[in-house]
Amino acid sequence: MILSEVQVPREDPAWRTLALDDLTLTRKEGFATFAEAPDFPRPPDMTRSGLKALSPEAKAEHDLWRRRFLANLRPIKTAQASQLVADLTDILQAGLDQPNWEAKGMAAVDAFPGLGKTTVGLSFAKRVHNDLIREHGRFTAAGHERWPVIRVGMMGDTTVKDFNWAMLEFFAHSGRNSGTANSFLSRALDCALSCESRLLLVDDLQFLRFRSIRGTELANQFKTIANEFPLMILFIGHGLKDKGLYDDPQLERRVTPLDLDPFTIDDEAGRTQWRSFLLSLEQRLVLADKHPGMLADDLSDHLYARCNGHIGSLMTLIKRACLRAIRTGEERLTLELMTTIKLDRAAQDQQARWEALLAGGKNTSKPKRSARRRA
Ligand SMILES: Nc1ncnc2c1ncn2[C@@H]1O[C@H](COP(=O)(O)OP(=O)(O)O)[C@@H](O)[C@H]1O
Ligand SMILES: [Mg+2]
Structure with missing residues (x-):
């Protein structure tokens, strides 16, 4: 899509309610606002040349919209x-x-x-x-x-x-x-x-x-x-x-x-769930140069090692990386970019162990079917 101008939908009810910083769930009105808010509007998907054609003001609007969208992602059904x-x-x-x-x-x-x-x-x-x-x-x-x-x-x-x-x-x-x-x-x-x-x-x-x-x-x-x-x-x-x-x-x-378990990659069922989660997540991202498989194929092992299957750490990592990709104009997530993003202490502590397991070929985060398809 090529748009010459972008304007964030400030009048959209979802923008207005979710942008309220003081939305509090300790009161019934705040809870109702949260529960009844429509989904946050998705910014338009643009090509790299579309982005280039934007005026600086329109680019800033588009980036603001993307930032807010990222902060208000609907939970992914795991x-x-x-x-x-x-x-x-x-x-x-x-x-x-x-x-x-x-x-x-x-x-x-x-x-x-x-x-x-x-x-x-x-x-x-x-x-x-x-x-x-x-x-x-x-x-x-x-x-x-x-x-x-x-x-x-x-x-x-x-x-x-x-x-x-x-x-x-x-x-x-x-x-x-x-x-x-x-x-x-x-x-x-x-x-x-x-x-x-x-x-x-x-x-x-x-x-x-x-x-x-x-x-x-x-x-x-x-x-x-x-x-x-x-x-x-x-x-x-x-x-x-x-x-x-x-x-x-x-x-x-x-x-x-x-209970609520982390993602595991010990068996095929776990790897399949991990992959389908990454596929859903990458569809949500609004980056001009993303491609299908950007997360699920190219970054699967890295992402697993970084977050050890914890969804909270993973979402933090992805959000920070997207913001950086938007700021630098890289507009996609690559291994080089991911390695520059810092993450919580607990995730960092586990990372080396998982990297060793995955690099040694003892373990993989990808299900067989997707590995075969790529081969
Ligand atoms: N299903 C999901 N889809 C997308 N993001 C999620 C999902 N579950 C959790 N997150 C993100 O992970 C982070 C931690 O989740 P949270 O619910 O606060 O965990 P907990 O209450 O177990 O500490 C939050 O930033 C949240 O947005
Ligand atoms: Mg909590």
């Missing part, structure tokens, strides 16, 4: 994420039509940082929000606003009262400024009941020390919420088992543990 969402859907749906007094499901996604837990949790919550509003309307039969999802992010040293306050804060409840932990909880229960909430998402649960007095209080409170509130609780965090989430026999019986 096999791991799809499996997790399927499990979460089973647990949620099993509770949806039960009477309110029957205890609903609890699930805990426990995995290392950077594997996409928050991303998957939020995209599941987004779907629950939109599905239930579509099915039952924006208002309940009693005329209250429907809020299918409550989201609470934990911070260091969260007490029972802080947690209850956070639920009220999500609803911007006027009674969140004074009261006891118990009165906060009963106000939150009123909100959840009248707004017909069906999912409570508790992110970063690792901040909670279950093996402390506060931890026990909070564990007891989660049981109360599971018993009294008409909703599924989804905990997200890492090291939850080691931190004592399952020490309580009742929680151990009630919570379904789920």
Whole structure:
């Protein structure tokens, strides 16, 4: 495509909502904005000569658009994420039509940082929000606003009262400024009941020390919420088992543990998933000189060694590399360019080991079929 001028779509609703830096998920309005935002508009794909023909102002607009697009990439459907969402859907749906007094499901996604837990949790919550509003309307039969999802992010040293306050804060409840932990909880229960909430998402649960007095209080409170509130609780965090989430026999019986694995290349199925992820990712990139197979064929081993299968490190690497390719005008990702991009410490620590394995021919990141096709 050759365009002489490019103008970013500043009036596009997705541009306007997602460009808001202060979009916060701690309040229901922020969550609804996030959940209902349309996909961020993709900048036009341009050829190298198309780019050259742009005025400096238009080139700057195009680059800004590409930067924003890269920052707002829709999550890519990985096999791991799809499996997790399927499990979460089973647990949620099993509770949806039960009477309110029957205890609903609890699930805990426990995995290392950077594997996409928050991303998957939020995209599941987004779907629950939109599905239930579509099915039952924006208002309940009693005329209250429907809020299918409550989201609470934990911070260091969260007490029972802080947690209850956070639920009220999500609803911007006027009674969140004074009261006891118990009165906060009963106000939150009123909100959840009248707004017909069906999912409570508790992110970063690792901040909670279950093996402390506060931890026990909070564990007891989660049981109360599971018993009294008409909703599924989804905990997200890492090291939850080691931190004592399952020490309580009742929680151990009630919570379904789920995980989110890194990409692995130990078997053909894993390599095929890795490749199909890279193929999806390269389609998303807006670079004038990219080619099919740029990531999946030419950079597969390098990318695996760099990120050791961790999606968070990989996305950081790719985004930084794209920004550099845009700035320098290289407009494609090459091995030379990739090696100049710095990455997190954990990924760096593992890189040499993976490079040795891959270079020694002991291992490959590519499935046989694609290796054959290229040969
Ligand atoms: N399915 C996905 N598609 C694209 N990017 C992803 C995906 N999952 C995670 N990421 C990216 O990886 C990074 C880490 O993900 P995050 O959900 O914050 O991990 P966690 O909560 O497990 O620490 C984020 O920048 C996110 O955008
Ligand atoms: Mg997270």
